[in-house]
Amino acid sequence: MLTKDLVKFRKQGKYIRPQFIAVNDSVLLRIAEDLLTVYDSREGNGVLTRGEIEELVEPVLKSHRDLKLTGGLNKLLLDRCLFSQAEDFDYPAQRREIFLRAAELLKNGAENYDGYYRELADGSEFANHDIFADLPENEILTGFRTLFPRGLLERYNCAQVQGLLLNASEIEVKVSSPDPAELRKLFKYLKFFRLLAEIKQIKNPVEKDDVAMSMKISGPASILENSRKYGLQIAIFFPAVCALKKWQLKADVKSGGKIYRLNLDESSGLVSHYRNFSAYIPEEIVMFHNLFRQKVENWRISGETPFIKGLRQEIIFPDLNFRNRHGKTIHLELFHRWHRGILLNRLEFCEANPDLPLLLGVDRALLKGDLSEILENSAYFRKKGFLFRDFPGVARVSKLLDENSSF
Amino acid sequence: MVDKMDFVPANIAFDAGTLLLENLPLEKLPVSLLRRIKYDERVSCHRCMAYLYAPLILALRDGNAAYHDGAKNFVPLKLKLNTAFSPHPHQLQALERWKEAGCRAVTALPTGSGKTFLAAQAINYLQRPALVIVPTIDLLQQWAGVLEKLFGRQIGMLGGGSREILDITVSTYDSAVLNMEFIGDRFAFIVFDECHHLPGTVNRTAASMSLAPYRLGLTATPELEEESGQIVSELIGPLCCQIHIDELEGKILAPYETRQLRVELDADEAAEYAENRRVYLDFVKRHAISFRDKDGWMQFLGLCSRMPDGRKVFTAFLEQKRIARSGRAKIRRVWQLISAHRGERIIIFTADNKTAYLLGRKFMVPVLTHHTKVAERKELLEFFRSGKYPVLISSKVLNEGVDVPEASVGIIVSGSGSIREHVQRLGRILRAGDNKQAILYELISAGTSEEHISNRRREHRAYKKFNRFGRR
Structure with a gap:
């Protein structure tokens, strides 16, 4: 993320516009490559300290007249670094030794500074070391998540928007011709970053027969305080927006004490780095899929899911979806040890909607306090729920699917 | 006719630093509260900030409205204070005023006058889970240590690499801000140490996202701009008690003097x-x-x-x-002062880390800044308190709150024009001791902008009794 001083934008009337760079500009690609060479050259140059990196990148940063731009690229690379302590030398212990000696000399009346310093430095480990050499500028680069030069420039453009959104209290996103899979991913991010959305179905302004979805996205307390508390969450969420195929974003951004309007859409050419959010599939899920395919004949796991509108406009995205040979679809939502609040909400919603084609699986690790009793007393859970340890068993799920295939 | 709403109790739930309010009998709530409650389309019910929990519950009770409180997530504790000390009269006075203010108020007591003990008395009085919020990691450790001794139980810590939340927990403001949306329902009582930090747009969420019905603000410097003062009053409560440094000088606090020393730059x-x-x-x-x-x-x-x-x-x-x-003449003057106060405990304050480390390298004495790792900073403070280290240099982390009662000499090498910073720095050396006479030096590079900065920061009652260049 870029710090305030590195965000480049223009104000025109009531609008604010981020200053994007051309990601195929050969000069900028060269600067990105030069910077990456420094950060990615640990093996060639041996260990690099933070201070040495600063020295090495300085000529590259100054090679372009736009210092904010090069500073911004550098900041994005620094965010990808892992630094550790300085060399293998116990500085705190050595300092303790010299501070104790200094204390003795001071207590015994060291009035002549030169004599005092000479006596301390004599035979001290610090004759060859800076006493505070373990300060941040001496930290060693131990890890760096590399990327391609073009990727860095794409990240930079995205970070320009994120830098502005840090000062927004809410954003309005319109998604045209939404694909359920895209939306599901978007809402996963929304949930992940603890944001809320006020959702409306609207007519697509461009293609009249098509539908579009409008979402006002903010944090729980946003309607109460015009707070920018959620600015960071909104900024981190933004790459999920620009990963959509067709989108528009509106935000009111505070800058220099005034409010400016930020308008963006897919024509800005921004590239999201959240492309692979759902690419990782936990091993347990892969195993469950394989076992289910091998052992269950009546049902198969379906890839696509329509979302279910839940309580208080919550959008439910089931974890697994099953379809039988007659076209009957049943969903399964799983609740793990950190899902108590969501489970209570879901039970309330399901009790009020007993015909939902939704099975509930609850991890036994969640059964603390009064939750066992709540589940026992839930008619919905008795019929469509089950308990599991870590991940559900195929036989248990298959049995429950058969039992509930008629609802 | 019976109000139909009475049959559907209001439901109050804590949600990420706010309260979700269902079936709320709006007609039974005062206008002052209604102004702060909004209907949230996103979740189809009313919502307000969590800090309004206490006035909301009181209003529902006053209106005889049925409600289900699913918001608070704490129960009373059995606490006992393990101490032979009795509160000083000024502490008793502050505690009584705070109780009279409905246990939601700010008290202004000078540094060294026992604010921690006052807070412990308040926790003991309430017998409820309590969260103490402090500005720095050093204060986090200090408060946790004192409370552990006083209550004889483990104290939770949030911040500085610790994340253990217990019935009595101490947190930094930063960690409280980050975590309050998750833990804002767990404490009945919040103590805001150095509460003048609260009004900042970020810090204030540590107060507004907690439902704690009981609140105590502690500060040595309650003077705030009007808007900030209103925020503190809204989120904690009014100023219920103020005691000044000079009222306790020579009794609870050490007698002190401040000296401005003008230092001519080398040619x-x-x-x-x-x-x-x-x-x-x-x-x-x-x-x-x-x-x-x-x-x-x-x-x-x-x-x-x-x-x-x-x-x-x-x-x-x-x-x-x-x-x-940090001109050379100033550094020589620092050495003279260190030599002149041999046998005493000296804190040296600088405006920036660079000067602090410059002095540390020059005199080979310990430096405490935000770069200092937790284990080493703990050791530095312990060794300084015990007298193993007679000198400690710090840029800003020792400005506030940290208890170094043995320190009797302060040397301000450089600082900002902030009155608050200056008063807080004076406070570091004021804790009373046997025959202790505290002295605060302020080194000013003559003929530089520091002269003007110094004049600005001395505009406080604690300095008014001294002449322009130091003597009473």
């Missing part, structure tokens, strides 16, 4: 200072930059990065500041 540095200052001020004048304007500093930085001579001007600005803050 070459004086010339260098004058030249760099001229370059810097010419630029400021030429571009009509006013640092009184809110964005004057940003304007200066922006012009420095855009104008052809900007880099040179910015370097000149930094250089004149460096000379005024």
